[in-house]
Amino acid sequence: MELIKYSDEWKEKWDAFVLKSNNGTMFHLQKFLEYHTPGKFIFDHLMFVEKNKIIALLPGRLTDGCFESPIGASYGSIVTGDIKFADAMNLVSTLLDYGRKNGIKEFELTPAPMVYETYQNQNLDFAMLWQGFSFKLHYISSAIKLDKDRDIIERFSPTTRRNVRKSLKNSDIRVEINERYDQFYPILLENKARHNVKPTHSLEDLLRLKELLPDNLKLFMIYLGDTPIAGSSMFFANKNVALCFYNMLRYEYAEYKPIQRIMYEVLKYSTENGYGYVDIGVSQDTKAENPMTPSMSLIEFKEKFDAKTIMRNTFHIKL
Numbered sequence: 001m002e003l004i005k006y007s008d009e010w011k012e013k014w015d016a017f018v019l020k021s022n023n024g025t026m027f028h029l030q031k032f033l034e035y036h037t038p039g040k041f042i043f044d045h046l047m048f049v050e051k052n053k054i055i056a057l058l059p060g061r062l063t064d065g066c067f068e069s070p071i072g073a074s075y076g077s078i079v080t081g082d083i084k085f086a087d088a089m090n091l092v093s094t095l096l097d098y099g100r101k102n103g104i105k106e107f108e109l110t111p112a113p114m115v116y117e118t119y120q121n122q123n124l125d126f127a128m129l130w131q132g133f134s135f136k137l138h139y140i141s142s143a144i145k146l147d148k149d150r151d152i153i154e155r156f157s158p159t160t161r162r163n164v165r166k167s168l169k170n171s172d173i174r175v176e177i178n179e180r181y182d183q184f185y186p187i188l189l190e191n192k193a194r195h196n197v198k199p200t201h202s203l204e205d206l207l208r209l210k211e212l213l214p215d216n217l218k219l220f221m222i223y224l225g226d227t228p229i230a231g232s233s234m235f236f237a238n239k240n241v242a243l244c245f246y247n248m249l250r251y252e253y254a255e256y257k258p259i260q261r262i263m264y265e266v267l268k269y270s271t272e273n274g275y276g277y278v279d280i281g282v283s284q285d286t287k288a289e290n291p292m293t294p295s296m297s298l299i300e301f302k303e304k305f306d307a308k309t310i311m312r313n314t315f316h317i318k319l
Helices: 008-020 085-101 123-130 158-169 181-193 203-212 251-256 258-272 296-303
Strands: 002-005 046-050 053-058 061-063 066-069 106-109 134-145 173-178 217-224 227-236 241-249 277-282 308-318
Touching (some): 002 085, 181 217, 227 258, 241 258
Antiparallel strands (some): 106 308
16 A cells, blocks of 8 residues: 555546545545635645555645645545454554655544444544544534434424424425525625624635535525525535535524524435434534633534534644
8 A cells, every 4th residue: 555645637536436435525525625716725635545546535735744634624534435443554554654754744634523424433533543643622513313213393392393383384484495595695694794703605615516516515595485584505415414514594584483494494305315414513612712612502502403412523643
């Protein structure tokens, strides 16, 4: 096995490997990473190759001696098949040998949480920890395990159940899956402005991603009459997990509880289409000095939909 730098002639093989891997997501695809404005990021992706065949992948960037993954994406780290323990150990030792030989001083890797894996397998996590990595950060994500044999609404808290049922009976409220990002984006901007932040994506970014990955992005919009009052921008990250990237509402219509209704619609769609989990994203207090500080109110809100905590861990090592 050798570790080599990615080049464009490997693009099709890279993306094909991600799609058939055990833990890859849309965020690992070259097709996804291409949405960035040319020159915004200089990538240094790596490939584990044996006899001209890809064994594993590592997207990322080398900056000032630190190789960081992901860059320009939500999740990164090493993408593999459903590997055996000895193979995981070999991958990590190969990576560390490569780093020492090429002047890399540290690695910082953030994989997707375990629920994104087709077969949950912590061989790679243990191999990294055994060979000198340690945890740098833990972020709280909340995910809902889907179950086609359970009634969705009955899983919600009592108040949420009442609100969803009331919404379903209101003939003036409707939910559409459409591509009206032009209607959604002003709602997104208004929501983020309340917290003095800007969205990760511009409107042009979302439109570009939809063009590049039409099957992975879906927009759930909720209307009161003809007025858009809320939306959920969904990233169907792989065949296992649907990720709520943005859940946003117009606060002047909060009495209609549009987020609760749209969460029901997202869970219904994801269940019917064979996904295992809906990830509602991280729940950290972004105003706290410690980036790991939990946002109790956000976590409790997500628990009303029967969400459970999953951790997004960052592994780190200095060579």
